[in-house]
Amino acid sequence: MQPPIPKVEDYGMSATTGFLPPKPPLAHLYDPYYAPWESIIANLPHQISSKNIRSSIHTLLILSTTNLTTKAEYQRAFTLLTFLAHAYIWGERPPAERLPAGLSIPLLEVSEKLDIPPTITYAALCLWNFRTQQGATLDDPANLQALHTFTATEDESWFYMISVAIEARGAPIIPSLLAAIDATRKGDVPALTTHLERVAEVLGQLAPLLRRMHERLSPQIFYHDIRPFLAGSRSLPSGLVYGVGPATEEEGRVGRYGGGSAAQSSLFQLCDVVLGVQHGDAAAVVVKEMRELMPGAHRRFLEDVGAVAGVREFVEGNEREAGLAAAYRACLEALKVFRNGHINVVTRYVVLPAKKEVKEGGEGEAKGTGGAPVIGFLKQMRDETVG
16 A cells, blocks of 8 residues: 655645745744843844844843744744854854853754754745735745844845745645646546646746846845855854853764755755656755755655655656656756756855955855855756756
8 A cells, every 4th residue: 555645734834835834934932031032133133233142142041942832933933043043153253163051952942843953044044034014925025024134134135035935936836746646646647747737837937036036135245244144053163062051062062064045945855856856976965964954844744755756757657648748847947947047046146256255365165055065066956857
């Protein structure tokens, strides 16, 4: 007997919002017990610019996480605490290599609850960090605003909200891919063709959204002001110590994690999983690293879908079905176009500013926000998106 096809509801997801929360993220933890956290993040950009962020965080007592009762509250706490952590690490020079217990202890507890590493991630920056105009749709970044940024710039909010809009616009892909798996099980070629045509149609709408990045994001502001805060603890020489008591290494846990990156989007990994796109060793290592930084529920969803997906094999076994083959190729081509757009964005916002910095005598580094050598990885991902 074949294992059942996963249902999005079993993973805390929605067929309409996909990997975004079914309801907009909480803008506050309303329990006054957590007012010390909320007070610091409410003024985060000012605290960073005035070089007061570390002294403010040092005032935090160790707050219990037992007052957090809902998943939305845990997601809010994770976003809040990881923003504070990365402001603490990168907001002053030299970078901090140890988090104080008042920050690290609740962060470790919340991360364990959500089954996600205690570092800033795509989920914290994008999935759980937006508000929308009342009644507006989520698939237009102009309708959205980030709850929190490090810089208080429209550029930073726009950078995150492009990803939110892509997730929202791409959400219909998820039920269509699951329906495609069901159609293969039933041997229903017309249904599978229809579902793949729908996937290709929606995927084709995502590259134009990504191209809107340049409308409100300056390459120089991104590279010099925003990007440093997104780096992970593996950028630190000895990793990051999560303090749990007095400032001794014996009483802390060392972490070496990547930072926040759009490569942690579960949507595009899901497309690869269902469509049977195979990546070579170098890219596969980065894909695995990015998956480990996803929320646990999303990671499990990808694993469970991967265990039942057989679309590529079905298409290859029905090569005489011209319409089916064309629909499958259209999915891959749309995915490839998006990945080519991602390369263009990274070139504009990372590679070219890094080259300019080196030319001016600086230490430019053309790595993605997750810490990977990004252009080679993205080109390999694009080139391997083939039938």
